[in-house]
Amino acid sequence: MARFIVRRFLSLIPTLFIIITLSFIIIRVAPGGPFSSEKNIPEAIMNNILKKYHMDEPFLQQYLRYMGDVLHGDLGPSYRYVDHDVNFLISHALPVSMLLGTISMLVAVILGILVGIVSSLRQNSWVDYTAMSVAVIGISIPLFVIGPVIMWFFAMRLQWLPTSGWIDSRRGWVTIIMPVITLSFTYFAYIARLSRASILEVLRSDYIRTARAKGLKQSTVVVKHVLKGALLPVVSYLGPAFAGILTGSVVVEQVFLVPGVGRIFIQAALNRDYTLIMGEVIVYSLILVVLNFAVDIIYGFLDPRISYK
């Protein structure tokens, strides 16, 4: 097991390396540059600008220089926000996105599993039907439709919640409600359906009948015997769910004006702010890769049938 963890951990390094290199190439190959929208700059000044950011060097040298900086934890200066470097911009936006993402993930997982348990234990009851209809809605409707529609309904029609913004001293935590609902709804729906289906399957298995025959209480059977086996598919779904929440937060931050990394990301890409895009890609990939690693490890602990070779 320990060897597996170490090996799996070491395999993260080439993955990250490939992601960074690939993004670097894509970004540099694309036509235009961060300064191509500046109007009528004399050639000498343009050359000075390029020189300042080392963009006059050959491609390979730029790449090596950048990789060296990244290894030292420096993501470089932003090409567009002149007074800020990328580390500053990202370190201010990242906690916001992390908070939003973590809460959404927790809501999706906890609520999803709870709803899955209830509707599988009360299969074909009205609870089951309602829950599964809601889940179908969550799976079918993309979050960029859910977000604006609930914003229109709850913030504009009913005026119950503020339309947008982020946690501050005046409004407190209410601003986080709609972004979290929007971001977690799809994954809540998937997890509810997944856990319902797999609990139903486990409930029919022999060892559950044995547990019941021993005279165990319903709650003990469910918590100690059913869930342990039934939650494996949910755990393996966590990886894709993390990825989805990561990309979903780009939209949610855009819709609800949340000052997170997702909102900088689109603007950076449109501005061709090379270092800022790269910084965002690195942060996103790091989160994704590490979370996937964690999921693999959890999976290994939960499922003793998996062998690590």
Next chain:
Amino acid sequence: MTLFRKNAEALPAVNEFNQAVKPVSLWADAWRRLRKNLMALAGLFIVIFYTLISVAAPLLPLFPYEEQVLDHQNLPPSTKPAGEVLLHQKQEYMKKVLAADSRTEMTDDEKAQMASLEAEIKSNPIHQRHYYFGTDSLGRDMLARIIYGGRISILIGIVGTITSVLLGVILGAIAGYAGGGIDNFIMRFVDIMYGLPYMLLVIIMMALFGRNIINLFVAIALVSWLTIARVVRGQIISLKNSEFIEAARSMGAGSGRIIFRHLIPNSLGVLIVYSTLLFPSFIMSESFLSFLGLGVSAPLASWGSLVSDGVKTMEQYPWQLLVPAVVMTVFLFAINFLGDGLRDALDPQSKNRV
């Protein structure tokens, strides 16, 4: 005597009581099961309806989707002609003005305004237009925009699905059949691609390489074949050592023939199930990008860009958000139910039904 007759006369199939039985193909069987599933059937009809409308869009009596009628900005959905809606809006407005000033009579100036509006509406045939889904902020007909937007969304869904299925099938089949180093190479590549935050890379590509349909399409198709490749490879590995493949090989069939005539047709059921999952995911990805302003650009529309336009004006003109949102949602619902139905019909033993 020939061992293998080329045109063997079909012997009538009989059961153990010597009664003739009709052979049931996979498809007939699947269709029988699908027919029993009402939700899936409803989904199928809705999908067919949307597709027909999209295909026939140029023949339908629609106003041009890019035509801006500046007199008709932000008209609400109505079954009445635009002129009447305009007049009604003006009358309501005048009532409010009168109430605010606590008058009962309009001034001569205002009366003249009303009269000229009425005359304009009567004289200009453009005011006879009906906007059943309202108009947007530039006076373009929402109905036409939604239908033409649907055309783009559905087209990207179809073309994208076909390309990624082709890519996935070819690479997956090669990897599964060849095994060894080739298999290792292709699957490593797939694994790495899986680890990428690909939607972010797509966003970067769209932002940097310019926003047009071709780029959009290439960017999404590049990454969506991965799952298909994995599935096909698994199917082929499980099939390639079966007796009928051995039989084919013993009769001298080459690798190409075995892959394309025997292995792939036998994986079709699973392939179709995965394609029905890919199709909506393409539509979602496209709309996702268009929503962020990185997809199709105006005057072209797609469902995502319509929703995104609607968001900007939803406070005053909520139909500009709600109508495209509902139209898109109905379609995605339908596709989902159809996909679930197809999965149950084609793969009745499916264990990992979600």
